[in-house]
Amino acid sequence: MMVDGYVQNYRLGDAMELFEKMPVRDTVAWNAMIKGCLHCGDLVTAKKLFDEMPGRNVISWTTMVNGYLQFGKVEVAERLFSEMPMRDVAAWNSMINGYLKMGRVEEAMNLFSKMPCPNVISWTAMISGLDYNGRTDEALVLFKKMVGSGVEPSSNTFSCVLTACTNVMALPLGVQTHGQIVKLGFSFDEFVCATLLTFYATCKEMADACKVFNEKLHRNVVIWTALLTGYGLNERHESALMVFGDMIRMGVLPNQSSFTSALNSCSGLEALDRGKEFHCIAVKLGLEADSFVGNSLTVMYSVCGNINDAVAAFRNIDVKNVVSWNSIIVGCAQHGQALWALILFGQMIRAEVDPDEITFTGLLSACSHSGMLQKGRCFFEYISRYKSSAMKLQHYVCMVDVLGRCGKLDEAEELIENMQVKPNSTVWLALLGACRMHSNLEVAERAAKSILDLEPHCSAAYVLLSNLYASAGKWSDVSRMRVRMKWGGVVKQPGRSWVTLRGVRHDFVSGDRSHPLSNKIYQKLEWLGGKLKEFGYVPDESFALHDVEDEQKQEMLSSHSERLAIAFALVTTAEGSAITVMKNLRVCGDCHRAIKLIAKVVRREIIVRDSTRFHHFRDGNCSCGDYW
Structure with a gap:
């Protein structure tokens, strides 16, 4: 029907003109036109047509009930539903669905209990709606009641039940549901299969997830993505990236979700090279500007130490949502680019995107890492006064950090004492x-x-x-x-540093001589030590936190884990290339001073991520301005 074609393409005027010219307008045409108006967002015209319609049937009434619910006019929909001369199952289901989408669970349950003959769609709507509204336990009880009443579940029912089991980690019930799925022949349904994969992965049963996947040769991107995401959820990032590679080799084109999961695993592994490869594939498939892919690229580049490419990935996103802005603001904060973070926040406000609690955490963190005391106070006061509902414990932690780093220890302690919520150990640790x-x-x-x-x-x-x-x-x-x-029985976390080279992670601890290239590493350290002395470097022994002789203190400082990692990178990578080192603890002051000089000596950029931020060392300087 031409009317349908026009409204599907949002050409409501053309559809109405054609409808008016029709020599005979039967019930099907009227219903199509009313539905088309609602599809195009014109409730007023839909109501006018409904009122003028000569022979309304149950489909006409149900369409208008759906329309009012679609526009949030629940009371009008209720009145129309009560006035219906006859109601079929679809009409009851529409009203129940509307209640559930609006969060009016009690009304939905009451209506469901009065329904003459609920079908599988009715039961499924109730199960899904209860789960969606946070009443998952009731949803699973209702599923058992449905099975007991002799209603055979559909593939959609099983997907909803498995999602509910996933949300509450109900492994035994999920396994039982899997048995029913096999018994009723739904195990090869693609969406059921994908939901099963997600269920087992979330419940940390990756072996069972793989069994589900391996039961059949799949070409469906949703199923591949479910397995890929499952590995990521279980911190098995290498396996996730292998799945992504197999997926492409099998000719299954990744979608936005596939890229998001794969790039998240690149972030987890700090695998910048792999992330760049996936970025190229996304560009070829035309997905680079998608918000999901763009957000993941922004995070991946930032986490892997490349803030410039993170900003470029952010700029390429067509429609930037709050996650996009938060990703780049937090990334800039972690890299000590406070001015960038503030400029981006201004652009976010001008783009009319409302900041949330993550935005303010990023801004306060940026102020903390750059010593912007007054800016930090202004942001914190703004959250306290105008966004009190968004005020979270992490905002107090950030503000204590801002004050503490600027030497306002008494003010920071007073803030903790006067917090609106009970302080936890993280807040006090910021002060310590x-x-x-x-x-x-x-x-x-x-x-x-x-x-x-x-x-x-x-x-x-x-x-x-x-x-x-x-x-x-x-x-x-x-x-x-x-x-x-x-x-x-308190065990100190040992300091570790690592470098990822060609997909392989090389770990180092202080004084480590177990690496196969130890001889070359220590030779490079000895050479660097001589060069540093030429620049007037004298070790700061206050950072050697052991009661030993001065010579031992200097030797301990020179073999801190971050220096070993840097020396390893120097002997294994091309001259002039940037070096990225990750560290699980805060970089010590003496190493920070030494690395500035090392970067100058070797004429390379050295990027070090410690437990609080990224440091970009270039030509004798650090991006943190010696404030971290």
Whole structure:
């Protein structure tokens, strides 16, 4: 029908003109025109046509009920539903669906209980709606009741039930449902198969997910993506990337979700080279500007240390949503590009995208890493006054960090004492870290006590306070802390640094000589040591946190894990190329000073990501401006 063709392409005027010219307008034509008006968002014209329609049938009434529900006019839909001269199952289902979409669960349940003969669509709508509205346990009980009443589930029912099982990690019930799926012959239904994969992956049963996948040779991108995403959920990123490669070799074209999962796994592995390969594939498929793919590219480049390419990926996104803006603002904050973050925030506001709690966390973090005290205060006050519903614990953590890094330790402690929510150990740790920066033992001891009262086995509190004592030369207090840790069974997290080279991760710990290239690594360190002395470098022994001789302290500093990782990269990568090193703890002050000079000596950019931020070392300088 031409009327249908016009409205499907949103040419409502042309459809109406054709409808008016029709010599005979039967019920089908009237219904098509009313439905078309609703499809094009014109409720007023749809109602006018409905009122003028000579022989309305149950489809006409149901279409208008759906229309009112579509526009959120529930009360009008209710009235129209009650006035219907006759109601079929579709009419009842429409009203139930409308209630559930509006979150009016009780009305939906009441109507469902009154329904003369609910069919499988009715039961499925209720199961899906209860799960959608956070009442998953009731949804699963209803499914059992449905099976008990003799209604045979459809493939859609099974998908909804498996989704509900996934949401509450109901593994036994999901396995039972899988048995019913096999019994009723739905195991090869593509959407059921994809939902099964997601269910087993979420429940950490990847072996069962793989069995489901391997039961049949699949060409459906949804099923491949479900397996790919499942591996990512279980931190098996290498396997995820293998699936992505197999998918392409099998001729299955990835969609936006496939790229999102694959790029997330690249981020998890810090595999920049693989991420660039996938970026090229996305460009070839015309998906680079898609918001899901673009957001994932932005995060991947940022996490892997390449903020310039992250900004470029963000700029290429056609329709930027709040996730897009948050990804780049948080990325800029992590890389110490506070000015970029603030400029982007201004652009976000001008684009009329409402900031959320993640946006403000990124902005406060940017202020913290760049010493923007007044800006940080302004943002925090704005959240407190105008966005109080968005105020979260992480905003307090960020603000304490802003104040603490700027030396306002008393103000930071006062903020914690006056928090609207109960402070946790993370808030106090932010203060304790600032005390380490500013060598304030008095506040540090109070902060450490508060942390250990909340979390007695918090190794970070012991280590930070112990390091403060060591810096002050209070070795008896250092010993006391170590004894407390030993008796309390508290284990210090060892410092590690790593470099990913051609897809292989190379890990280092301080003083490590186990790497196959150790001889070359230490030769390079010795050569660098000589060059650093020529530049006037003298090791800062206050960062050697052990009570040993000066010569031993200097040797310990020179073989910190980040320096070993840098030396390894220098002997295994091309001259002039950038080096990226990841570290699980904060880079020490002496290493920071040494790496600035190393970057100048070797004429390379050295990127180091520590536990708080990225440092970009170039020609004797660091992007953090020595403020981190």
